[in-house]
Amino acid sequence: MYFRVDNEQVVPVDKNTFLEERNVVAVFNHKQWKEEKKLQNKYQLTQSIENVHFCKVERHIGYLFGTCYVPIPKEHMSHKEFVFYIIEGKIIFIDDSNTIVDEINRIAQEKIRRKYSLERLLYDVLINLIENDLLFLELIEQEISKIEEYVLKGTLDNFNTKMLEIKKMIAKLYRYYSQMTDLGEEILDNEEEFFEKEGYATFRVFTDRASRLQNETQTLREYAMQVQDVYQSEIGIRQNNVMKVLTIVTTIFLPLTLIVGWYGMNFVYMPEISWRFGYPMVILISALIVIGSLLLFKKKKYW
Amino acid sequence: MYFRVDNEQVVPVDKNTFLEERNVVAVFNHKQWKEEKKLQNKYQLTQSIENVHFCKVERHIGYLFGTCYVPIPKEHMSHKEFVFYIIEGKIIFIDDSNTIVDEINRIAQEKIRRKYSLERLLYDVLINLIENDLLFLELIEQEISKIEEYVLKGTLDNFNTKMLEIKKMIAKLYRYYSQMTDLGEEILDNEEEFFEKEGYATFRVFTDRASRLQNETQTLREYAMQVQDVYQSEIGIRQNNVMKVLTIVTTIFLPLTLIVGWYGMNFVYMPEISWRFGYPMVILISALIVIGSLLLFKKKKYW
Amino acid sequence: MYFRVDNEQVVPVDKNTFLEERNVVAVFNHKQWKEEKKLQNKYQLTQSIENVHFCKVERHIGYLFGTCYVPIPKEHMSHKEFVFYIIEGKIIFIDDSNTIVDEINRIAQEKIRRKYSLERLLYDVLINLIENDLLFLELIEQEISKIEEYVLKGTLDNFNTKMLEIKKMIAKLYRYYSQMTDLGEEILDNEEEFFEKEGYATFRVFTDRASRLQNETQTLREYAMQVQDVYQSEIGIRQNNVMKVLTIVTTIFLPLTLIVGWYGMNFVYMPEISWRFGYPMVILISALIVIGSLLLFKKKKYW
Amino acid sequence: MYFRVDNEQVVPVDKNTFLEERNVVAVFNHKQWKEEKKLQNKYQLTQSIENVHFCKVERHIGYLFGTCYVPIPKEHMSHKEFVFYIIEGKIIFIDDSNTIVDEINRIAQEKIRRKYSLERLLYDVLINLIENDLLFLELIEQEISKIEEYVLKGTLDNFNTKMLEIKKMIAKLYRYYSQMTDLGEEILDNEEEFFEKEGYATFRVFTDRASRLQNETQTLREYAMQVQDVYQSEIGIRQNNVMKVLTIVTTIFLPLTLIVGWYGMNFVYMPEISWRFGYPMVILISALIVIGSLLLFKKKKYW
Amino acid sequence: MYFRVDNEQVVPVDKNTFLEERNVVAVFNHKQWKEEKKLQNKYQLTQSIENVHFCKVERHIGYLFGTCYVPIPKEHMSHKEFVFYIIEGKIIFIDDSNTIVDEINRIAQEKIRRKYSLERLLYDVLINLIENDLLFLELIEQEISKIEEYVLKGTLDNFNTKMLEIKKMIAKLYRYYSQMTDLGEEILDNEEEFFEKEGYATFRVFTDRASRLQNETQTLREYAMQVQDVYQSEIGIRQNNVMKVLTIVTTIFLPLTLIVGWYGMNFVYMPEISWRFGYPMVILISALIVIGSLLLFKKKKYW
Numbered sequence A, B, C, D, E: 001m002y003f004r005v006d007n008e009q010v011v012p013v014d015k016n017t018f019l020e021e022r023n024v025v026a027v028f029n030h031k032q033w034k035e036e037k038k039l040q041n042k043y044q045l046t047q048s049i050e051n052v053h054f055c056k057v058e059r060h061i062g063y064l065f066g067t068c069y070v071p072i073p074k075e076h077m078s079h080k081e082f083v084f085y086i087i088e089g090k091i092i093f094i095d096d097s098n099t100i101v102d103e104i105n106r107i108a109q110e111k112i113r114r115k116y117s118l119e120r121l122l123y124d125v126l127i128n129l130i131e132n133d134l135l136f137l138e139l140i141e142q143e144i145s146k147i148e149e150y151v152l153k154g155t156l157d158n159f160n161t162k163m164l165e166i167k168k169m170i171a172k173l174y175r176y177y178s179q180m181t182d183l184g185e186e187i188l189d190n191e192e193e194f195f196e197k198e199g200y201a202t203f204r205v206f207t208d209r210a211s212r213l214q215n216e217t218q219t220l221r222e223y224a225m226q227v228q229d230v231y232q233s234e235i236g237i238r239q240n241n242v243m244k245v246l247t248i249v250t251t252i253f254l255p256l257t258l259i260v261g262w263y264g265m266n267f268v269y270m271p272e273i274s275w276r277f278g279y280p281m282v283i284l285i286s287a288l289i290v291i292g293s294l295l296l297f298k299k300k301k302y303w
């Protein structure tokens, strides 16, 4: 599909208009693009458009080549991808999903602001990709916060599984925003050559926004690490508690067991055995040991 | 409300003065701003002013757009927010609280210094936001210091809950000062276009102060991490102590229990049982074991 | 072997052509190079070409001197190495393997793109070294992911051995990509002097790609560290579980052992011994202790 | 007190000389400064000089404003402070201690080097503050080294208390040198305006020295962290040793206790009881268990 | 001793030649230098040359002042030191060892390359200091690698002592290369003033090499930290194993001890005692408990 960006409008045009005029946009899918040999030869657009792994913009002779690998926050670990060429006065998108076409149609239907330009359209497409990400980052923050609450209450199972998943998502997003920041900066560095002059750089706003999202993601990562540290600390605390129970039980029962074993000895000459108050005395000593131990542990703050 | 900044004074003015003259300031609330369609159209002020999450300044064609998200230190986790536009010779604040109006009135009543300017007014508003924050950072430092003291005395419960709360507040403040530093730098970069010349940049002082607060917050974060490390270390030390008690009790009582069990055996042919000094000998051996164990543990520095 | 780069072709040439013309390439092995004293003297090419440990480019008077130490991902811990000189209009490779010759032949056979240049040939040789590395990095990621899965299931032995090996490989690759990025930047800084003008720097693409691989390696390193942290955490969790078993067993059996020891005492005056329901009562108390302990541990979430 | 810096000398002067000439220095205490309203008004010196928390230099219109908060290494956690104004050709110090006056008198009595200047005097005052700090940093290093030795010998109590104190001192010094580096750079950036030309910047040497002290402090911090890691590791090792003692004791005595309990059973039909060699057999088995256990633990390197 | 650098040679000269000509070098020891008052006064060379702690170059009016503090890798924790002045056309070394003189003699005897210069001589002296350090860094790597092997086999004692020593050496070297990089950059910044023009900066090669050594040292540090982490992890694993032995022993023997205690009770009315198959039944139950426990622990992967 082909579009032209007028001063105030984005309108669909035919292929010839795209080839002959400036301020035009084309959107192909991969199959269509493979057949556009003539266009590829004219500008030497020889980059491989398979295996997109990064968001990046490369400077080649006569054009910029960009790829976008965009994680979809709501669908776990899935992504959408497209590539684009920026030639002087022309942008070519290659996209198998409908992301780009839908977006351009949305822009076309909007009441256009004055002095709309090709650069502005690219800016709108790109900034729309990260438009609502802050809300998603807040969802992740809430999820970590919920895990934190459970950890502090001591009732969380599968902490490591859950936290590692969140950390991997954060790492993925951090990498994405970091690349988006670089992509914006690369376009900023080259915009004078490919786009018409426009007082000030619109892409600076995009770059700053991507960079702020990167900082927010970094903050999330540090939050996750703090909760991880607390979890590690809680494991130690709980182990302390288990050990204290063990120590209390052992310290109370071993002396008593010794005493009762003592009077289970079969010595012939053992006066206490036949002493009238032998048994009551053992009862008394046992009670004293129990009470004494409990007081001692209480004093040592074992619980 | 509308104000004009004279060379020596800040005076309230009417709307027309604001629209026609330079060195003027307007303060709207959100509702008033929604109705100022004419003003918005004249300068194309189309930014969304809801959902403020950052302190930032964006450069747009013909104006700067700033948002401020200011944590209120004394009220836990609450904040105040406002946005502002800087157009050549004009500043528009949109603020639902009375922060800005109060601040401008305060400035208006002060004995104004010579060569007071629009830029200086913005500087005064912004620097007032962080004026007393150093005192609050010192309160946080004292709080960490108190926790540290308790940790070293071994009497602190709920360490993780308390420390995590402090760490979250520190992270929030670090992010805030970091954004304030960037905001100041952004205004510094653009001040020549929007403000009249003034020998030297007043915003440099603001930026440096925000940056110093950021460094102080970083120092606090490192302090908190050190206390966290000490706490982790103390958990290990206390566990060592618990284990030592368990080991001492076990090492003393298990041999004794073996001995008394030994002479509880019912073998018919067991000479010690009927030996006159069997029982005294067991008492002696037991005493030797207890004393020997205690000496051994003393030597091994078990307590 | 000697080659000349024409506008559209790479063709083998003889030694004289190499010495007299521009846009030429020579490939020697170490033995051949030692005999090229005349060439070495003419340009003062005195660098030691043994003991290559880095990828680097050094600026000397009249030429650039580069060394490449390239880890071979598939063959564990082995590497290939070569060095090169860039003189104005000439490149000399010294390479004992066939890497460079094979690569140049491959380029010679390809349908050459327009405006092929000496710089482009060096770019093609270097970028080919890192062309498929992203796939290898993904293999490492899968390996870490597999280890992670085992760790979370609690069935991994030899974790430290395996993880340390992976970490060492990652460190090696990180170092390699870091040096490659520097190497690309060094050539970028000096290309104007040694290569003919060419609109824009081709080496910028190489440098950016090396830098992205470095970032990916860094991401892998952080992933490995997260899995390491989880493993450390799992050791603590498992220890907690072992301790709980020990505590449960001890807490149930020590009181019972005390009771049975108690009625093993040989006191003459001990009424329960000859009481008709003494033995049933002991059975009852024992059952109550077992049930009570189990309920208590259940409530304390010991399993 | 007032001084003038001549080409070769620093001489006391009266107030009028200070007000009318260039290359002059004034030193006030806080009380005197409060009364110097005329001077303050002339240059608009309105900064608050209470509550000094940083070492910093701020650029204002017509002057530089500096504050110094200098920790005194030998007196634990105490500090001295002063502030200064740099106006063209004049420096004003405000200092309640005698630090500055003493320093200037010391400089005045020294055989002055050629081309002594106002800038040089400020440099001399500032560099004297950090002159001997390296020796103090070496004392800290020795202290950490001593703690390290004790940790490795396993004889250190109160490690956390001692180490935390050292770490806090290091953090304080790091912050101080970091601010001193910034202060030096700020003066470097502005010296052309306030001081007379002088071939090369003397403050570069100050800045580099402060920066080297900052690096040394960073090295100390890393050393402290390594010792902390070793301590943490030693806690684990010692716990291992305690657990081994517990395990050895338990493993030796529980089987023996079982055996002696076994032959304490009162079964009527229990042949070993009346067997002639029952008791010797038990003695033998017990000895074998003890020896076997000890050999096993020896083999497993339990000690 | 005095030398002059000709276009192709380094030749010894007398003192007058040194004082009057350019491209000359002097080497003093500390004692000789103290007597050279005239030289010191002429160029105002007033720096303290005692207490060298850094490698650094300071820019003073009319000259550069450098100090070198060089750790000697093979001799543990010892070092050599020298200082130097660079005046226009002259270098003065002050060195109590013979390092510098030996080095200059070695250079003098070498077949000199064309266009040898004073700058080149300084470069040769400095680069010779770090020439063979890479080999030493590889020795450290092998040492860490050996420790790693022992840790993974579980047979290493004194880990912390050994590792801390290595870490301290690494920190020392890191600091040294970091300072050497700065020193090279400082000379690079100032070479135009003190040395004759020479196409390109030779010191860039020195700086890059010092920087690569710094990176290698950083890699070593990270390797050491990884081995430290593995050691920490192994302590936890070994503790787990000790705890498992304790738990197995306790879980097997406590129930058996209960049973044998049970039938050691002296109740008069206790039917099993006089039951014909009481004793065989106890033997059977005991065997079942042992086998059951072992199977259970086997299933729970306790070994």
Ligand SMILES: [Mg+2]
Pocket: A178, A179, A182, C215
């Ligand atoms: Mg990046």
Ligand SMILES: [Mg+2]
Pocket: A215, A218
């Ligand atoms: Mg970051």
Ligand SMILES: [Mg+2]
Pocket: A218, A219, A222, B171, B174, B175
């Ligand atoms: Mg943060």
Ligand SMILES: [Mg+2]
Pocket: A225, A228, A229, C229
């Ligand atoms: Mg962590």
Ligand SMILES: [Mg+2]
Pocket: A225, A226, A229
């Ligand atoms: Mg952390």
Ligand SMILES: [Mg+2]
Pocket: A215, B174, B175, B178
């Ligand atoms: Mg941040």
Ligand SMILES: [Mg+2]
Pocket: B178, B179, B182
């Ligand atoms: Mg920032």
Ligand SMILES: [Mg+2]
Pocket: B218
């Ligand atoms: Mg920081």
Ligand SMILES: [Mg+2]
Pocket: B218, B219, B222, D171, D174, D175
């Ligand atoms: Mg700090």
Ligand SMILES: [Mg+2]
Pocket: A229, B225, B228, B229
């Ligand atoms: Mg931590």
Ligand SMILES: [Mg+2]
Pocket: B225, B226
């Ligand atoms: Mg730390």
Ligand SMILES: [Mg+2]
Pocket: C178, C179, E215
């Ligand atoms: Mg590097």
Ligand SMILES: [Mg+2]
Pocket: A174, A175, A178, C215, C218
């Ligand atoms: Mg990254």
Ligand SMILES: [Mg+2]
Pocket: C218
């Ligand atoms: Mg890095």
Ligand SMILES: [Mg+2]
Pocket: A171, A174, A175, C218, C219, C222
């Ligand atoms: Mg990452």
Ligand SMILES: [Mg+2]
Pocket: C225, C228, C229, E229
């Ligand atoms: Mg780790």
